[in-house]
Amino acid sequence: MDSIATDTSATNSSHLPAPILTLPNVLVRPYHPQDAASIATSANNPLVARYMTNAFPSPYTLSSAARWITIALTPPISHFALTLPTSPTTVIGGIGLKPGFDVHAHSAELGYWLAEPYWNRGIISAAVEAFVAWTMLERLDVRRVWAGVCGGNEASERVLGKCGFRREGVMREHVVKGGEVMDLSIWGLTRGDWEEREWERRKMEPESLSGEVNIT
Ligand SMILES: CC(C)(COP(=O)(O)OP(=O)(O)OC[C@H]1O[C@@H](n2cnc3c(N)ncnc32)[C@H](O)[C@@H]1OP(=O)(O)O)[C@@H](O)C(=O)NCCC(=O)NCCS
Numbered sequence: 719m720d721s722i723a724t725d726t727s728a729t730n731s732s733h734l735p736a737p738i739l740t741l742p743n744v745l746v747r748p749y750h751p752q753d754a755a756s757i758a759t760s761a762n763n764p765l766v767a768r769y770m771t772n773a774f775p776s777p778y779t780l781s782s783a784a785r786w787i788t789i790a791l792t793p794p795i796s797h798f799a800l801t802l803p804t805s806p807t808t809v810i811g812g813i814g815l816k817p818g819f820d821v822h823a824h825s826a827e828l829g830y831w832l833a834e835p836y837w838n839r840g841i842i843s844a845a846v847e848a849f850v851a852w853t854m855l856e857r858l859d860v861r862r863v864w865a866g867v868c869g870g871n872e873a874s875e876r877v878l879g880k881c882g883f884r885r886e887g888v889m890r891e892h893v894v895k896g897g898e899v900m901d902l903s904i905w906g907l908t909r910g911d912w913e914e915r916e917w918e919r920r921k922m923e924p925e926s927l928s929g930e931v932n933i934t
Pocket residue numbers: 765766767769770830831832833836837838839840841842843844865866867868871872873874876877
């Protein structure tokens with residue numbers, strides 16, 4: 719599949735909200751109502767939807783995208799658009815947190831997706847690493863970030879492993895999607911895990927850290 723054409727997106731970036739994360743290969747920024755067209759283009763792919771919950775529709779239409787933007791812009795904002803730094807008006811993916819409730823309120827579920835043309839370029843690994851740091855620094859009530867990964871989604875498991883998440887267990891046959899029964903592996907990273915990882919990283923790469931992640 720070719721890269722996504724920029725003519726499906728808003729053409730002028732001056733109205734866009736500022737990124738929360740500026741990384742060499744991806745920007746993480748709040749959504750904007752004008753993102754609907756590029757979201758629909760990027761998300762309307764059964765291969766992207768395959769391991770997502772049914773909240774990520776397939777087919778993914780313009781009105782699906784408009785509905786999602788309304789949800790994502792409801793405070794406190796916890797869901798963000800991903801764009802290439804060279805094309806901030808074109809949404810190529812998403813990343814976000816779903817806070818737990820009741821006794822799970824300190825735990826936030828991480829979710830992410832990326833348009834197929836951009837897979838395997840390290841984009842989500844970079845976004846997850848930096849977004850977890852943002853979460854730990856900006857959402858002080860979050861003690862733990864976790865993700866559930868459907869059996870067969872090796873790329874997602876690889877991302878989480880690279881970002882310091884531990885594979886904590888498997889909920890067997892927990893997911894049925896489109897008639898397919900799948901296990902769900904649970905991956906978690908506690909605040910303590912993250913602090914330890916940051917400490918080790920700072921010891922190993924003191925200079926490369928400065929300027930690598932711009933949390934605004
Ligand atoms: C999962 C997903 C987000 C990964 O995004 P991405 O930007 O391509 O991920 P990255 O490039 O940062 O890392 C992918 C890693 O998985 C590896 N990988 C890809 N396909 C793989 C496979 N079939 N088996 C094993 N490893 C695989 C890549 O080689 C890479 O590892 P490396 O950096 O060590 O080489 C993307 O494929 C996607 O959007 N999938 C559909 C939606 C989805 O599944 N979301 C997650 C739900 S839990």
